[in-house]
Amino acid sequence: MEIGILRRDGRTDPFFDGTAADRLVIRRCEPCDRWYAPDQGACPECGSEDLAWADAEGTATLVTWTVAHGRGTEPATLALVELAEGPWLHARLDGLDPADLREGLPLRATFVHPDEGESYVLFKGA
Numbered sequence: 001m002e003i004g005i006l007r008r009d010g011r012t013d014p015f016f017d018g019t020a021a022d023r024l025v026i027r028r029c030e031p032c033d034r035w036y037a038p039d040q041g042a043c044p045e046c047g048s049e050d051l052a053w054a055d056a057e058g059t060a061t062l063v064t065w066t067v068a069h070g071r072g073t074e075p076a077t078l079a080l081v082e083l084a085e086g087p088w089l090h091a092r093l094d095g096l097d098p099a100d101l102r103e104g105l106p107l108r109a110t111f112v113h114p115d116e117g118e119s120y121v122l123f124k125g126a
């Protein structure tokens with residue numbers, strides 16, 4: 001399965017500015033000291049719609065995954081990972097044998113800078 005060319009949509013610009021600079025930037029509610037995924041609109045704790053953007057560590061653990069076989073392309077492992085800060089993120093895995101995958105596997109973020117479209121994040125074995 002191809003991820004396709006990523007285009008920014010205005011709401012997630014800081015996330016893509018981050019990936020372009022090899023940084024994983026996610027949402028954070030400072031008053032609640034809680035972290036959220038980049039597409040989170042408001043803090044469910046306090047209702048604030050004024051979430052900050054802040055750098056995540058870039059470490060995560062594997063929650064679940066599926067291997068997608070596209071026609072004429074390399075199989076891609078699509079995963080749901082839990083960041084060290086708590087939010088869950090959908091991302092592809094890179095350089096990991098599907099046979100070695102297990103829940104809780106430690107991962108770290110790595111960044112891809114395609115010729116066209118936005119940079120994006122993959123996760124490798126830590």
Ligand SMILES: [Zn+2]
Pocket residue numbers: 029030031032043044045046047048
């Ligand atoms: Zn909050």
